[in-house]
Structure formats: C-alpha cells, structure tokens
Amino acid sequence: MNNALIIGQYVPGNSLVHKLDPRTKITLIFFFVFIVFLANNVLSYSILTLFALVSMVISRVPIRFIMKGLTPIWFLIVFTFILHIIVTKEGSVWLEIYSFQIYSGGVFQGIAISLRFFLLILVTSLLTLTTTPIEITDAIEDMLHPLKKVKFPVHELALMMSISLRFIPTLMQETDKISKAQASRGVDFRTGSIKDRAKAVVPLLIPLFVSAFKRAEELAMAMEARGYNGGEGRTKLRELKINARDIAVYLLFIAVIAGLLLTRGY
C-alpha cells in the first residue's frame, strides 16, 4: 500500500522552519493567502517570491519532496498561464502566428497569476512538509480554545484527532492484511466493473469495522484505568511555546506586508 501515507508529507528536519511553533506557521500561512493578492507589479512580486524562496531554502526540505507535492498542480499552473496568454489582449503584439496574436499584457498577466498560484501552493505545502500532523492537531486545539466559551467540544475534537492519527498506520496495516487474506480466498479487488469492485470491498470492510470497535473498547478501558476523565485539569506531554524566534518571524512577516504595501502600484 501507499507507504507515504503513514507519515503524510512530513519530512523530518531540524531547521528554523521545523522548530517554529505550529501556531505561528498556521497564522502566517493564513495571512499569506491574503497578502499574495496585494502584489501587482514586478517589485511587489519579487518581495513575495523572495519571502517564499527564503522560507523554502531555510527549511532545508529537499527540492524533490517539494516538487512531489506540486506535481498535481503543474497542470493547473501551465493551464492558467496559457489561458491568460490567449484571453488577455493588452499591450503590444509580441508574436503573431497566422491570425493569432500574443500580447505583452497577456504574457505578463499569465506569468503574474501563475506565479501567485505557485507561491500560494509552495508556502502552504511548507506547513505540512515541516510540521508533523500531531503538531498541527495540537495547534488547532490551542487555536480553537476560545470556542470553548460557546460550548464547542474543543478538547474532545482534539482527542479524536490524535487517536485517529495514531491509528492510521495500524488500520492501514490491518486493511492490507485483510485484503491479502481475502485475495488469497479469491476476492478480486483490481478488475471487473465498478459494481463488482464495490461488492468486493464488503468482505474487507466487515472485519475492519468489527476489529475497530474491539480496539475502541480496549482503548477506552485502558484510558479509564489510567484515570482519564475529560479535558479538565489534564496536563500535556507536548507543550506549545512561543519563542523569540517566533516573534522574530512575526516581525519579519510584518516587514514583508509593509514592503508589499509600499511597493505595490495603486
């Protein structure tokens, strides 16, 4: 089975980007999604690109992992570029092929918008490349904390997510084991019509559900035996802490926003 799923996209490392608080990373990416739309000329686009490339370089994630994350997107980026070249008819004519003309405005617009899209994907994938799913879950729990006031079960949601994450490898292994066992009894998952394939999944799912319930009962009992009683007063193994480097990165990010506001054309 797909081995990459066990750890997701995460690439272990010890860089500054890896060590940043996950809440800092999520917050910055949230704002980055909006500030990419501020850029509208060469200078402001350069600032954005510089910011994204510097983050990429200091994360020390090997290029091939980043490119792997981008594979499904290349097609869209190229398509967007071509679409803008065809549709936008501004500026001077650069190239004429029979009756079809390519305008300078179209080329600029195509580059700008594909670049914007590329940077957006690059920066957002840096989050999952440098942050473990567990850290992201912890950060979500912490950031949703204010919702506790309106009785939103933040702790319960976080507990479910971390249990769920913990069992991804276990249940994948089990799925693999059951499907091999069923295949050895003659069940065919790979060929046949969609209807046949849907039916072949039934003998795979039944043992999976039954054993998941058994596991859940065992885990609940084990947690109770160790004195679990809800979120109140529970201490944490992994504490999130905002450090000096987080503050430095925030300041740098504010400088980037200021730079964009100063250089963009109005």
Added chain:
Amino acid sequence: MQSSKTQSFSLLKLIILALLGTISLVLFFINFPLPFLPTPYLKIDFSEVPALMAAFIFSPLAGVIVVAIKNILYLAIGGGEIIGVLANFLTGVLFIVPVALMYHKFKGVKSVISGLVTGTIVMALGMSVLNYFLILPAYGWFMGWEMTEQFKWFSVYAGILPFNLIKGIVVGLLFVPLFLKMRQWIEEKRASLV
C-alpha cells in the same frame, strides 16, 4: 458509579468515532476517477461508508463528525488543498444526513435504499448549486480565471451532477450488501452503546 458509567460511554463513543474517521481516511486514499467524465479531479472513494456506519449506530451528527475528522486529518497530513477538501466535506454531509434521517425514522432495508436514493439526489443537486455559486468561483478567484457562466454550466452539467449521481449509486451498491450483512451487528451496537 452511575456517573462513571456515562463518562466511559461517551469516551468509548469518541474513540469509536475517531477510529471510524481513520478507516474513512484510509478508504479516502483508495480512490478512482470515472474514465468517461471530462473532470479527472473528481474521484470516487468509499470514505462515506464508515461515516454512514457512525450515523446509523449513533446519530446523523456522529456521521458528520467522522467526515470532519477525515477531512481535517487529510489537510493535516498535507493531502490536498482547502477548497477541494471543504467541497468533499460538504458532499459527505449532504449525502449522509438524509440517509441517516431516513434510517432512523423507519429502520429496515427499504428505508436504507430510499435513504440512499434521497441522499444521492440531495448530494448531486446540492453540490451542483454549491459549485455554481461558491466552489467554482472560489477556485476562479484563487487562480485568477474568469469563470464564465458557460464554463460553470458546463462543469456542473458534464462533471459535478453526473459524477455525484454515479458516486451515490456506487456507494449505495457497496452499502446495501454491507448493511444486509451487518444489520444485526449494527442493531446490537446501537442497543449497547446508545
């Protein structure tokens, strides 16, 4: 004693939903596109089945929670982008809630089948509307495309609508035999857990 019992039940319920969420995520990765549609980004998977299970044993809300866990974890492990994941979440909710409501009202195989038909129609129509007004424009905004009326109509008519109808039918084709085999088990779990 009584209070500790209810505590343990709600903890067990949380853990069951978490594990069903994991199964849902694992099934989400085993997906396949429909070869005859012009939209390769629409893929069929069986991740709604564990959510239906949760919705049948507990409540429609439990089914929604399972779908939510699947989608949040998919984002957290870096599986996809947020608009697509949000669209997948809405698809799941629109499908599961009608089926579960029908089942809880009448029980029995007939209500499951009519629930699946209703769920499929609600999902297909709901996603067509949501795509036309929200999801496609959101993609257009991010990618700087001019979403023309024509393009949106084409995507909905040739992609979203038939895709969701077929998806509902395929999931139904799996779920009905599964339900027939697990009916007694579902009832038992329902009786002991709720």
